[in-house]
Amino acid sequence: MGPEQELPTVVARMWGREPVSRRGPRPGLTLERITDAAIEIADAEGLAGVRMSSVAARLGVSTMSLYGYVASKDDLLTAMVDAAAPEPPEPGILPWREYLAAWTRANRDFLAGHPWLLEVSPLTPPTGPHTLRWLDRVLTVLTGAGLAAAEAINIASTLSAYAASSATLQSAMSGTVDDAGPEGLAGYTALLTQLIDADGYPGLAAALESGAFGAAPDWIEDADFTFGLTLLLDGIEALIVRRKKAES
Structure with a gap:
């Protein structure tokens, strides 16, 4: 060396x-x-x-x-x-899936609590004791579930990016989309209603017609986040199952 x-x-x-x-x-x-x-x-x-x-x-x-x-x-x-960055959740005896859910949710929450982090964190690789502890804990859990270290790093990056995008959306919808934009989800929905037509944007038009953009307040804070996180965790579980089958 x-x-x-x-x-x-x-x-x-x-x-x-x-x-x-x-x-x-x-x-x-x-x-x-x-x-x-x-x-x-x-x-x-x-x-x-x-x-x-x-x-x-x-x-x-x-x-x-x-x-x-x-x-x-x-x-x-x-x-x-x-x-x-606060201390990350400790794995303890939690199953890997429950821990990843708690880890990603906690990640989203502290980013949303300091919106300026959403500007600077993606450009600042973790080098300090707090941010590296977050990475260490999630890698420990993922490799303990049977995944290779390289796979675990990719998954950690994906979950971190999901937490950041969810925090960004939460921050935007709780205030303004931008300085010149409409206030909150209701204002954004009203703006889309004026802009979107079924011929050019059939998917968006159908979603607006169904009321999906104007759902209950937890659309931003929990239900949508949980839905997306479940999709990610299902994919991780499928990968873990494949790895275990390949080893047997």
Whole structure:
């Protein structure tokens, strides 16, 4: 094996592995305090409000003092993504299917609770202890169910993407589709009704006619999510069965 690659500074700090330096960071300032302040700003104002200067102002320090912990805005976002992630559900004795359902639902919920994560998470591979714990737990369960590690990674990516898309839809429909769009699901349905005709969009027209877009409030929050998740879990179960048959 060759020499170990030097960890990026922000990654080393997230893991508590930064090297000791004579030029240490400002006493009393920590990466946790910085990320907490940045997350508070992002939750209130969105990512546009997160700047090195705005975080420093919230903490009552100079902007330059932050650079002992995060060398750039990208580093700050990397640390924020990890800090915003709660602890994942622990597998315990749950069957694999129940655990994956709980894992995906919890993933969706914390993303929906911090909508700015939907902008930055897909561009930030997990490198911190919190986000990697999420990946570790789901891989442990999937490989324990008889799947190869490569298959487990693909499934984890698929479930994560599903959680993110569901959180995005939930966030959009609970507010506005975009700045110029209609408010909520009812407004979106009304807009589609004006735009869609049966000749050009027969599938959409039939769905609107049936009232599918204007279903009960849990259409967004639970019923649709559960429906899609069940399809994914059924596919995973079919793959597990095939693997077991191939091994027998």
